[in-house]
Amino acid sequence: MDSDNSKDVNDQREYSRVDTYIPLEYKIIDFNQKQFVRCRVAGESILAEFKSLPNHDDQIITEWLRTINAKLDEIIRMMTIHHEGFNCLTMTKVNIGGGGISFNTGKSFSAGDILEIKAMFSMQKPVALFLYGEFVEISKRHPEYDTSVQFIGIDDFIRDEVIRFVFETEREILREKRR
Numbered sequence: 001m002d003s004d005n006s007k008d009v010n011d012q013r014e015y016s017r018v019d020t021y022i023p024l025e026y027k028i029i030d031f032n033q034k035q036f037v038r039c040r041v042a043g044e045s046i047l048a049e050f051k052s053l054p055n056h057d058d059q060i061i062t063e064w065l066r067t068i069n070a071k072l073d074e075i076i077r078m079m080t081i082h083h084e085g086f087n088c089l090t091m092t093k094v095n096i097g098g099g100g101i102s103f104n105t106g107k108s109f110s111a112g113d114i115l116e117i118k119a120m121f122s123m124q125k126p127v128a129l130f131l132y133g134e135f136v137e138i139s140k141r142h143p144e145y146d147t148s149v150q151f152i153g154i155d156d157f158i159r160d161e162v163i164r165f166v167f168e169t170e171r172e173i174l175r176e177k178r179r
Contacts, residue, residue, distance in 0.1 A: 015098030018169045023089030023120040024103065034114050034134070037153040042084050042128035086120050086128040098163045100133055102148040109135040115149055121165040129158065
């Protein structure tokens with residue numbers, strides 16, 4: 001939020017935002033799909049199909065099975081990230097917060113355009129997300145457009161992932177400034 005008290009309260013943002021670089025790709029989707037979009041973690045539908053393992057009487061076997069299960073989950077997650085193209089995203093400077101994202105694009109958008117954004121957040125454990133947003137503002141900065149998108153179809157879990165990423169990035173920026 002801006003600390004300038006002369007600003008109108010309605011101009012203040014609900015969530016903290018940070019400037020950073022992330023792997024990102026976007027595309028316009030059909031406006032008629034707006035009601036069906038839902039922000040999600042890449043591969044969550046694949047992992048949802050698997051049921052958790054039953055507990056075994058032998059604690060050592062149970063622990064081994066949990067370890068193997070965790071490793072398999074990680075392998076599936078990494079294969080999904082690769083399969084869905086998250087390994088080929090372009091590093092892009094963004095300004096991101098829990099309510100939306102802005103970044104430079106090579107083209108202009110129209111009011112109400114819906115974007116599908118593939119983004120990879122590098123935290124302690126990288127998270128690949130499909131984010132959806134409605135174009136809300138654009139300004140021309142030669143030769144590109146500064147594009148602002150407000151998230152739509154976002155639940156608390158995904159918003160918390162975005163907010164966690166913002167705070168971890170801010171914390172890292174502060175650490176670097178202290179050095």
